[in-house]
Amino acid sequence: MSIRKIAIVVVTYNREVLLKRCIEALKRQHFAWDKLFVINNGSTDGTRAWLDSQEEMEVIHQANTGGAGGFYSGIKYAVEKGFDYIWVMDDDVIAADDALEQLMLAAELVPDFSFLCSKVNSQDGVVINSPNIDTSVSRYQYPQWGEYAEHGMIRVSSSTFVSVLINARHVQKAGLPIRDFFIWGDDIDFTNRLSKQAPGYMVGRSKVVHLRANPSFPSLVTEVDKNRIALHFYNIRNNIYISRKHKRRADLLMDTLHYSKVALASAFTSNGWYKLRVYMKGFWAGWFFNPPIVYPNQKL
Structure with missing residues (x-):
């Protein structure tokens, strides 16, 4: 497997306990990564003090610009620092010990890719944060989503920022996440732009759990808070x-x-x-x- 510099970007806001669990899971990864960047979006709990006490990660403190602003800052910083791949996630994502390893094995299978995303489950084992299937067709007019199905990979057009490995080379042309989105949709827009540069894939063997308090699809109709x-x-x-x-x-x-x-x-x-x-x-x-x-x- 060729050597690639890998950065991890975690965006956090007022979830110190979950952030610690997220980072502990990252430390248990079978595949070695190079640098962990934590973007603290103006947390007002104990997050800042705890992050400042850690030595094995680089922390960027900024005002609360929403998840969009956090991922904009983290991805921008990692790309400009020369990392080849950037693995991004929220602070409530718990990666399986081989999650990154499976993403990197998938990266070796395809000639080129813009992003790879993991299979995401809720705490009770239900599939959530499902990516959008790429419906583009081959020269024979059949959809290409199954071209690597024998490897447990499905071609997708966009994904949420719940364990996504980004090929930094394609960010140069696609651009960064739009920080003005504040929350919701910045990941879908960004990965859509990426998949226009090169295919994106969901890697079924790379698994994470998303510890959302309400795992249901966000909707104004069902919002009770x-x-x-x-x-x-x-x-x-x-x-x-x-x-x-x-x-x-x-x-x-x-x-x-x-x-x-x-x-x-x-x-x-x-x-x-x-x-x-x-x-x-x-x-x-x-x-x-x-x-x-x-x-x-x-x-x-």
């Missing part, structure tokens, strides 16, 4: 942007109809009128949201 309802503005706005930028017009129309159903359904749930206001604000903003894409080593 009133403090989080306002955050769905970003979910709606960012998904409209993604549909505009990465989908066909017919798919954009279908997404628009779907979002209209979401708005109507939200109005008949607890805090319905508040949810509807958040939805309308995000939906309108999504049609005019055009954040800049920043590239590594770009002077700002």
Whole structure:
């Protein structure tokens, strides 16, 4: 196996206990990595003090710019430092001991790739954070998603930042995650841009557990935490942007109809009128949201 410099980027915010579990799992990896970068998004619990007491990792403290801002900073820093591969995840991800090893074995199988992602399970063993299947076709007009199926690999077009190994070479052309997303969708947009440079794959033998308090797909309809309802503005706005930028017009129309159903359904749930206001604000903003894409080593 050829030698590659591997950096790990973990983004954290006010989850000291989970962060420690995440990092302990990274230390148990069978495959050796070179550097761990932790992006502390302005934590107000004991996270900062604990990170400052650690010597085996490099910590970047910054204001809370959401997960998007954290991954923007971490990936930018790692690419500009010359790492070949960047393994990224949130602080509530627990990687199996051979998770990185399986990703690297997969990397040796394909001529080129933009990203590789792990299979993600919830704490109770249900598959979550599933990537989007790549539906592009071969010259014989059949979908290519199964080209490495015998190795437990499926070709995908996008993935969440729950254990993703990024090929830094393709970030130079695709650009960095958009920090203006704040939360939700920055990973889907970023990996979509990457997969336009080279294929992405889900590696079924690389496994992680995502310790989300609520493992269900995030939706304004099912949101019960009133403090989080306002955050769905970003979910709606960012998904409209993604549909505009990465989908066909017919798919954009279908997404628009779907979002209209979401708005109507939200109005008949607890805090319905508040949810509807958040939805309308995000939906309108999504049609005019055009954040800049920043590239590594770009002077700002």
